[in-house]
Amino acid sequence: MTPRADLRFGKYRDLFLAIGLFLVLDLGVLFFNLYTSLQIGADASRINAAGELRVYSQQLTKALLTLSHELREEQSTQTSASQIAESHAAFARAFDRLKNDAPGAWGSVGSGLGNDAEGMEKLDDLGRQWFPLSEAVAPLLAGAAPAQADVDYAVNKAVTRNVRLMQQADDLSAHLEGSARAHAAALRRIQIGAILLATLNFVFIVFKFLRRLSESDRRTEAARRETTRILDTVREGLFLLERDGRVGVQRSASIARLLGAGMAPGARFLEQLAGRLAPEVHEAAEEYVGLLFNKRVKPALLEELNPLREIPFASAGGKAGADSYLTFEFTQVEEGGEVAALLVTVFDVTQKIRLQQELAGANARAESDVGLLLAVLDQEPAAVRDFLESAEAKLLGINRELEEVRPEARAYSQLVNHIFRMVHSIKGEAGALGLGTVLRQAHGFEESLAPLRRRGDLSGDDLIPLAVEVAGLREQLLLVGSVLERAGRARGAAPAGEAHPIRPLIEQIEQLALHVAHDLGKKVRFEAVLPHRLPEIGETQLRVLRESLPQIVCNAVAHGIEASEERVGAGKAAEGVIRMELAREAGGFTLSLSDDGRGISPEQLRQRALALGYAPERVEALDDRAALGLMFEPGFSIRAAADAHAGRGVGLDAVKAALQQAGARLRVSTVPNAYTQFRLRFGT
Amino acid sequence: MKAQALETADIEVFSEAVTHFFETTCGEKAQVRTAFLLDARAPLPWGDFNGIVEASGGYSGRICFSAPRSLLSHLLLRMGQADFSDEQHLDIVGEIANIFSGRARRHFGDRLCISPPRTFAGSAGAAALAASATHSPPFAIPLCWNGYEASLVVQLDALV
Numbered sequence A: 001m002t003p004r005a006d007l008r009f010g011k012y013r014d015l016f017l018a019i020g021l022f023l024v025l026d027l028g029v030l031f032f033n034l035y036t037s038l039q040i041g042a043d044a045s046r047i048n049a050a051g052e053l054r055v056y057s058q059q060l061t062k063a064l065l066t067l068s069h070e071l072r073e074e075q076s077t078q079t080s081a082s083q084i085a086e087s088h089a090a091f092a093r094a095f096d097r098l099k100n101d102a103p104g105a106w107g108s109v110g111s112g113l114g115n116d117a118e119g120m121e122k123l124d125d126l127g128r129q130w131f132p133l134s135e136a137v138a139p140l141l142a143g144a145a146p147a148q149a150d151v152d153y154a155v156n157k158a159v160t161r162n163v164r165l166m167q168q169a170d171d172l173s174a175h176l177e178g179s180a181r182a183h184a185a186a187l188r189r190i191q192i193g194a195i196l197l198a199t200l201n202f203v204f205i206v207f208k209f210l211r212r213l214s215e216s217d218r219r220t221e222a223a224r225r226e227t228t229r230i231l232d233t234v235r236e237g238l239f240l241l242e243r244d245g246r247v248g249v250q251r252s253a254s255i256a257r258l259l260g261a262g263m264a265p266g267a268r269f270l271e272q273l274a275g276r277l278a279p280e281v282h283e284a285a286e287e288y289v290g291l292l293f294n295k296r297v298k299p300a301l302l303e304e305l306n307p308l309r310e311i312p313f314a315s316a317g318g319k320a321g322a323d324s325y326l327t328f329e330f331t332q333v334e335e336g337g338e339v340a341a342l343l344v345t346v347f348d349v350t351q352k353i354r355l356q357q358e359l360a361g362a363n364a365r366a367e368s369d370v371g372l373l374l375a376v377l378d379q380e381p382a383a384v385r386d387f388l389e390s391a392e393a394k395l396l397g398i399n400r401e402l403e404e405v406r407p408e409a410r411a412y413s414q415l416v417n418h419i420f421r422m423v424h425s426i427k428g429e430a431g432a433l434g435l436g437t438v439l440r441q442a443h444g445f446e447e448s449l450a451p452l453r454r455r456g457d458l459s460g461d462d463l464i465p466l467a468v469e470v471a472g473l474r475e476q477l478l479l480v481g482s483v484l485e486r487a488g489r490a491r492g493a494a495p496a497g498e499a500h501p502i503r504p505l506i507e508q509i510e511q512l513a514l515h516v517a518h519d520l521g522k523k524v525r526f527e528a529v530l531p532h533r534l535p536e537i538g539e540t541q542l543r544v545l546r547e548s549l550p551q552i553v554c555n556a557v558a559h560g561i562e563a564s565e566e567r568v569g570a571g572k573a574a575e576g577v578i579r580m581e582l583a584r585e586a587g588g589f590t591l592s593l594s595d596d597g598r599g600i601s602p603e604q605l606r607q608r609a610l611a612l613g614y615a616p617e618r619v620e621a622l623d624d625r626a627a628l629g630l631m632f633e634p635g636f637s638i639r640a641a642a643d644a645h646a647g648r649g650v651g652l653d654a655v656k657a658a659l660q661q662a663g664a665r666l667r668v669s670t671v672p673n674a675y676t677q678f679r680l681r682f683g684t
Numbered sequence B: 001m002k003a004q005a006l007e008t009a010d011i012e013v014f015s016e017a018v019t020h021f022f023e024t025t026c027g028e029k030a031q032v033r034t035a036f037l038l039d040a041r042a043p044l045p046w047g048d049f050n051g052i053v054e055a056s057g058g059y060s061g062r063i064c065f066s067a068p069r070s071l072l073s074h075l076l077l078r079m080g081q082a083d084f085s086d087e088q089h090l091d092i093v094g095e096i097a098n099i100f101s102g103r104a105r106r107h108f109g110d111r112l113c114i115s116p117p118r119t120f121a122g123s124a125g126a127a128a129l130a131a132s133a134t135h136s137p138p139f140a141i142p143l144c145w146n147g148y149e150a151s152l153v154v155q156l157d158a159l160v
Helices: A003-011 A013-072 A078-099 A117-142 A148-233 A254-259 A269-273 A279-292 A299-305 A350-378 A381-404 A409-432 A436-453 A460-491 A502-520 A539-560 A564-569 A602-611 A616-620 A624-632 A651-661 B008-026 B069-078 B086-108 B123-128
Strands: A237-242 A247-251 A311-313 A324-335 A338-348 A524-529 A576-585 A588-595 A665-671 A675-683 B049-057 B059-067 B112-114 B118-121 B139-145 B148-159
Touching: A013 A078, A013 A117, A013 A148, A078 A117, A117 A148, A148 A247, A237 A254, A254 A324, A254 A338, A269 A279, A279 A299, A279 A324, A279 A338, A324 A350, A350 A436, A350 A460, A381 A409, A381 A460, A381 A502, A381 A539, A409 A436, A409 A460, A409 A502, A409 A539, A409 A651, A436 A460, A460 B008, A460 B139, A502 A524, A502 A539, A502 A576, A539 A576, A539 A588, A539 A651, A539 A675, A602 A616, A602 A624, A624 A651, A624 A665, A651 A665, B008 B069, B008 B086, B008 B139, B008 B148, B049 B086, B059 B086, B069 B086, B069 B148, B086 B112, B086 B118
Parallel strands: A524 A576
Antiparallel strands: A237 A247, A237 A338, A311 A324, A324 A338, A576 A588, A588 A675, A665 A675, B049 B059, B049 B112, B049 B118, B059 B148, B139 B148
């Protein structure tokens, strides 16, 4: 017997015993009734036999007197003789029935007197009167014509004994009737007693049963109250997930707060999560729940695979983004060797994640601040100051244009593209100066602008994020200004070097080239070739170089220089070379920037133009030189995806615009798989 | 305590509140014309009638709604009003400022406490206002409705 079955039997042991006793009592009364009814039947038979003794004694006496009279009158004696024989035989049978204790049905008492000593004594007394009479009658039964003397002798015996016999038969009857009454009384007593016991037993059973039922109800209610209290109080979400994917009835009150009202009993768990988790997480969750119902997968592995840990969870409104962060834990509930359900525990880890994010943010800010300080210290203060002035002027220009823009979709679109170029220019300069915080902010600004550039239905609402981005970028510039000021104070009154202004710019470009190469996992060497006597470079020319060179060098590293493996495969040195050369020329100077990379393929530019939606007839009509001109068109980029260094397609059009504004000329020459060179020719 | 600049969604709450007000009141949305930064030191672009709510609690700053008399008169007319007194114009500009409270509460939560709206006519009334110095520059959001231009200025910092 299993422990559970044993426990169940133990719990209801009293009840089983009481019911057993009730059945025993019932069966006992039934058997006793049967036995007593047989006894009463035997009593009736004996009383009847005693009555027969009286009747047959009387009949025998009467038949003897009749026979005697008929003999004297010489009448026929046949009838009386026959009556004598019948009476004698009937008397003898009744006597024998009482005397011999033949067993009754089912071993009950027979029709004899058996153990009834008093009755037997009375029967014996009666026998002592009967046997002499029977002997006197015996000769009359033998022959057809009895002798008168025999008849007279028998009549004499019968007359003298008949009264006594009848009296004794009456006594015996009275005795037997008394005995029968005693049996009946005993039967009643036993029946009453048994019924009383059975009733008491029944009352006991009912009492016991009701008490147990009430106790069980009380315990169930207490357990229910306790469970409800736990489920109402527990901060974690708790519920059972059935095999059919539905939420169980019992669940903690916090579920509504954590998962929304939709996660009601009977709701489909995964359907309720759809739209509130990232699609890939939801897909992973579906597969994971399927695995959890598979008994053969190891629990330790399941725990590792759980995709619902510290996941961003959107509010019931379905608005994108993380309103909270939740962790779901699943425990298999096994029944009959199968996983019948999953106990799901939901933890709100929003605070923990937010703290982690704040900590990471604080660390990043601290690193940025240090990085910014180092970057500023590493640069010529004048270069940084120039950058700040230039960037601030650009932002002021952007803000003024935002203020004055005409409320038309076309004007909004033009403004967005213009802002894009301005921001990209700021980003390039910031990158050249190693100002990571400004570069990242400008990159974020570009990310906000990118989707707007693709739309033709812009409205004033779309400009609100741009104003916010302008404020953010301006804040970063102010921060750089503040660091620059402190760095300046730290430097004290140290005399500024008399270096030619192109030297710090070349250093910045070198740093930028190495930084971009590092980010892209490429190997690059930077070479600068300067004339012995440097040309004079004006303020405007210097500003244009500061704006243009970062774009050109970024493109050279990102698009021109191949990955080391590719270079080695093409028979080149693993390390690419970026070469900057400054040369004096009559009436001005030339600055060229070349790379020994893959060159620019006009065909590739044409293909890219088609991918960007240029008219095929226009693209086909372009010769190779004209195809190279595509690089300078707004929004044209060789790369399909943008990163912090290239791919926006605004770099070269801004370079071209700035050079044109400064009266400079730009020439591009390239040989596929060999080199690309940008030559910037400035007049004085 | 450190001041933190607002995000785009935080500013859009207020512009949406105003445009929604026009839509529910007249069945016609006001259009946001553009958005730009104001010089924090320069005076705000006060209109003929102005409504202001001051922020406190976990935030500091103010939100101002300014509109010309003609816009508000037109609005009153569309609302079936026959009284075009200054008081009526101040009432309606105050009502528009008042809708900031409910919207802002839903978006920012209990940390943002907003004062009852204060209204005044013309820039002269602004002199009585204490200067509001915030870390973030004020955002100006010009709104167009039926050819009129009103302006919304959001100057708010989150204190962390």
